[in-house]
Amino acid sequence: MKRLTLGALLAYFLDPQSGRRRRNMTRDRGLAFFRRALRRSERAGRGVAAEAYGVTKKLTHLKEEEKPQPDxxxxxxxxxxxxxxxxxxxxxxxxxxxxxxxxxxxxxxxxxxxxxxxxxxxxxxxxxxxxxxxxxxxxxxxxxxx
Missing domain, CATH: 3.30.1340.30 (Histidine-containing Protein; Chain: A;)
Known part of the structure; x- marks a missing residue:
């Protein structure tokens, strides 16, 4: 069964008439998938970083001492x-x-x-x-x- 599947894939991608187009299309789709996944992870990372920054600012304000009475x-x-x-x-x-x-x-x-x-x-x-x-x-x- 494995050999049959491998043979069908090779025939599909190495076909002299459409094989090059199929290989390029598969490569482009794979690269696009990884680019989208990378963008999603970067976006999620920026969101987490922004939340962490906000929490640190809130904590900084909580521990600030009251300023002295102005003249x-x-x-x-x-x-x-x-x-x-x-x-x-x-x-x-x-x-x-x-x-x-x-x-x-x-x-x-x-x-x-x-x-x-x-x-x-x-x-x-x-x-x-x-x-x-x-x-x-x-x-x-x-x-x-x-």
Whole structure:
């Protein structure tokens, strides 16, 4: 049975009319199979490497020590940078002060939702221990002020 199979394969590949085309086609298909397998294994390897890199970064962040408390001027600048990030925040109408980690926001804003949003942004800054929000809406001039 083995000899019969071997003979049939030899006749198939060594056929004078189509044997060369069959050999080339078989070779090309075999090489393509190995190229695809190599690409799949490289892709899987990159995926594993990316996962491992991500895990190491997470572990690095877990063991990081908390940074020391920034001085008041630095803290004020950080809070200003955070709350004035959006262009719709009126920079000239808000005053930011910091003392021993406590941030005080003073001034006028146009919209009531902005008061709460600015306080939340200030609380997110590292080093801020407390926020005193003295922001208010502009008051309409009374008839006695004219």
């Amino acid at each position: 008041d001027v630095t803290l004020t600048r950080k809070v200003e940078t955070e709350i004035f990030r959006d262009s719709d925040v009126p920079k000239g109408q808000i005053n930011v002060n910091a003392e021993y980690g406590k941030v005080v926001l003073r001034g006028e804003v146009d919209r009531p939702e902005l008061i709460k949003a600015l306080e939340e942004r200030a609380r997110k800054v590292q080093g801020v221990q407390d926020v005193e929000n003295l922001l208010r809406l502009p008051t309409a001039p009374s008839s006695g002020d004219r």
